[in-house]
Amino acid sequence: MHAPNSTYAAEAKKALVALDPRPGVDKPDPIIVAEGIKRTFGGLTAVDVTKMQVQRHSITALIGPNGAGKTTLFNLLTGFDRAQSGSWTFNGNEISKTPPHKIARQGMVRTFQLTKSLYRLTVMDNMRLAATAQRGESIFLSPLRFVWGSQEKEITERAESLLERFKLIDKKDDFAAALSGGQRKLLEMARALMVNPEIVMLDEPMAGVNPALKQSLLGHIRSLRDDGMTVLFVEHDMDMVRDISDWVVVMAQGQIVAEGEPHEVMKDQAVIDAYLGAHHDMTLETEDR
Amino acid sequence: MDFLFIIQQSLSSAIGVNTIIFALAAIGLNMHFGYTGLLNFGQAGFLAVGAYTTAVLVVSFDFSLWAALGMSVLASVLFALLLGVPTLRLRADYLAIVTIAAAEIVRQIARSATFNDTLGGSDGITGKFGKAYFDLNPFTEGLETPILRFSPNDLWVVITGWLLVAAVLGFMWLIVNSPWGRVLKAIREDEEAVRSIGKNVYLYKMQSLILGGVIGSFGGAVYALSRQSVQPDNYSTFLTFFAYTVLILGGAARVFSPVIGSIIFWFLLVFVEQVLRQAVEQNYIPDWLINANQVSQVRFMLVGLGLMLLMVFRPQGIFGDKKELALDARA
Numbered sequence: 001m002h003a004p005n006s007t008y009a010a011e012a013k014k015a016l017v018a019l020d021p022r023p024g025v026d027k028p029d030p031i032i033v034a035e036g037i038k039r040t041f042g043g044l045t046a047v048d049v050t051k052m053q054v055q056r057h058s059i060t061a062l063i064g065p066n067g068a069g070k071t072t073l074f075n076l077l078t079g080f081d082r083a084q085s086g087s088w089t090f091n092g093n094e095i096s097k098t099p100p101h102k103i104a105r106q107g108m109v110r111t112f113q114l115t116k117s118l119y120r121l122t123v124m125d126n127m128r129l130a131a132t133a134q135r136g137e138s139i140f141l142s143p144l145r146f147v148w149g150s151q152e153k154e155i156t157e158r159a160e161s162l163l164e165r166f167k168l169i170d171k172k173d174d175f176a177a178a179l180s181g182g183q184r185k186l187l188e189m190a191r192a193l194m195v196n197p198e199i200v201m202l203d204e205p206m207a208g209v210n211p212a213l214k215q216s217l218l219g220h221i222r223s224l225r226d227d228g229m230t231v232l233f234v235e236h237d238m239d240m241v242r243d244i245s246d247w248v249v250v251m252a253q254g255q256i257v258a259e260g261e262p263h264e265v266m267k268d269q270a271v272i273d274a275y276l277g278a279h280h281d282m283t284l285e286t287e288d289r
Numbered sequence: 290m291d292f293l294f295i296i297q298q299s300l301s302s303a304i305g306v307n308t309i310i311f312a313l314a315a316i317g318l319n320m321h322f323g324y325t326g327l328l329n330f331g332q333a334g335f336l337a338v339g340a341y342t343t344a345v346l347v348v349s350f351d352f353s354l355w356a357a358l359g360m361s362v363l364a365s366v367l368f369a370l371l372l373g374v375p376t377l378r379l380r381a382d383y384l385a386i387v388t389i390a391a392a393e394i395v396r397q398i399a400r401s402a403t404f405n406d407t408l409g410g411s412d413g414i415t416g417k418f419g420k421a422y423f424d425l426n427p428f429t430e431g432l433e434t435p436i437l438r439f440s441p442n443d444l445w446v447v448i449t450g451w452l453l454v455a456a457v458l459g460f461m462w463l464i465v466n467s468p469w470g471r472v473l474k475a476i477r478e479d480e481e482a483v484r485s486i487g488k489n490v491y492l493y494k495m496q497s498l499i500l501g502g503v504i505g506s507f508g509g510a511v512y513a514l515s516r517q518s519v520q521p522d523n524y525s526t527f528l529t530f531f532a533y534t535v536l537i538l539g540g541a542a543r544v545f546s547p548v549i550g551s552i553i554f555w556f557l558l559v560f561v562e563q564v565l566r567q568a569v570e571q572n573y574i575p576d577w578l579i580n581a582n583q584v585s586q587v588r589f590m591l592v593g594l595g596l597m598l599l600m601v602f603r604p605q606g607i608f609g610d611k612k613e614l615a616l617d618a619r620a
């Protein structure tokens with residue numbers, strides 16, 4: 001496995017432990033700073049977040065009952081949906097009006113709750129596709145293999161080492177459609193890494209994944225942080241959240257109702273209330289296959 | 290029955306001018322539909338733009354043929370932009386609706402009385418606008434063999450036409466097997482996923498629409514040149530659907546399959562027609578069932594039936610890979 005580099009983990013812990021755990025609290029070194037994000041669907045307010053910051057190099061979990069607005073918040077932050085109001089920055093750059101592909105290129109890459117594998121592409125092509133700044137992706141250079149061939153080779157090598165790490169290397173020539181649900185989650189995560197992101201946003205990476213694979217997914221998420229990335233992820237399994245996150249943000253009915261360290265935040269009355277109201281949703285949660 | 294004649298007619302059709310025209314139309318559609326998942330139901334419009342620009346500029350505006358051909362490429366690029374700019378950011382069905390309507394608008398403008406002087410109304414344009422091209426024809430005699438038969442002009446069109454098809458296929462092969470082609474195939478699978486890893490989906494869809502449209506317009510130019518005439522009603526939706534038939538028959542998302550599809554399609558159409566015609570003439574088929582005037586309609590029914598059976602038993606087309614591209618499979 002990956003040799004854990006605990007510096008980032010330790011620094012993130014140290015930075016966060018000193019904070020006053022209240023909703024919207026300022027972080028010492030935020031990678032995302034968001035203010036006043038509001039998104040309504042007809043009469044329903046899906047997201048209404050006054051303030052949210054994500055600490056760089058941390059693993060931050062975003063939890064909350066079904067329908068709390070977590071996916072919608074992800075969609076807004078990454079440009080896949082448009083907010084009625086609000087502004088947010090990534091690494092200090094305003095991105096609230098930026099289209100999704102430009103946000104991804106800046107280093108903020110997300111995955112989807114319902115896995116989006118490119119079924120009729122091979123696993124390897126899924127990976128290669130995601131590399132950025134490819135010369136061969138220009139229509140004018142594409143017929144000239146000698147222009148992009150060497151870059152393609154480098155990309156393939158990088159893809160192979162990632163597939164190795166995610167234990168998908170044996171599948172590299174299979175169509176993505178031939179993978180199991182859990183393997184598709186792994187592929188989507190590995191593909192996101194091909195973009196060389198600074199922050200990875202994972203929407204329910206564990207949903208529908210069998211327990212054995214869950215453990216290795218956890219390991220992978222940790223290793224992202226150890227490699228210097230920031231991770232923001234949505235998860236329902238509290239044991240998992242406690243296990244790997246440095247910080248937890250709790251949403252309910254579109255708002256952030258609590259924030260804090262994983263062990264502390266679970267005791268928060270607002271969190272207990274949020275979950276009591278929707279406990280059956282939690283256990284019924286079954287996504288994907 | 291005169292089997293040799295049937296074979297001669299069918300084979301000449303199989304590699305003939307129509308096959309070339311529909312192969313080009315279908316190669317363009319393959320770019321759109323097979324590789325990018327764009328539903329262009331207005332390919333006839335691109336052929337019409339290619340054909341009319343070529344003919345009109347030479348006949349009414351004294352362009353040289355070669356300049357007119359260059360302009361027809363430009364015109365089809367503009368036509369693609371016109372269709373793509375408002376629709377390609379929207380859901381796939383918008384493009385389908387807009388393209389089918391736009392192709393009809395092109396045809397209606399072409400046949401309207403208002404532009405009778407330049408576009409020729411419903412009669413279209415006939416004239417010697419292809420003279421510069423046929424002046425280059427080295428063949429003074431046609432081809433006359435037991436299995437193939439072409440007039441001198443047709444022989445010239447067939448040879449240059451197939452050279453054009455070969456060049457287009459070679460170019461297609463290079464670009465769809467490049468990282469650019471990989472982005473297109475990914476867009477066909479899931480646009481959002483492609484956006485999420487930093488690709489400008491809109492730009493790629495536009496490039497695909499333009500490129501496939503220009504290839505289609507080549508087909509239109511061949512159509513016009515080969516007949517030295519353009520007629521608006523040749524560019525109605527039936528042309529688009531024949532092109533789809535050709536594409537799906539060969540198997541979408543294979544570089545060569547539109548050509549194979551077109552060859553088979555035009556072989557079958559003429560083969561069935563000739564067999565029926567002779568059978569009717571020689572009273573193997575009684576007049577009350579099919580008479581000589583109905584043959585050309587009945588051949589479409591029979592070929593259509595054959596295609597339906599093909600779709601039932603081999604939905605991926607003749608050369609398609611079942612795993613990769615069954616028409617109905619969204620895995």
Ligand SMILES: Nc1ncnc2c1ncn2[C@@H]1O[C@H](COP(=O)(O)OP(=O)(O)O)[C@@H](O)[C@H]1O
Pocket residue numbers: 041044045046064065066067068069070071072073
């Ligand atoms: N496209 C949409 N149209 C209408 N309502 C939506 C849409 N997307 C989400 N919602 C609603 O917004 C709320 C938040 O949904 P979502 O963000 O998916 O929650 P979560 O991911 O926390 O389970 C839900 O009530 C959901 O029904």
Ligand SMILES: [Mg+2]
Pocket residue numbers: 070071072113
């Ligand atoms: Mg969700």
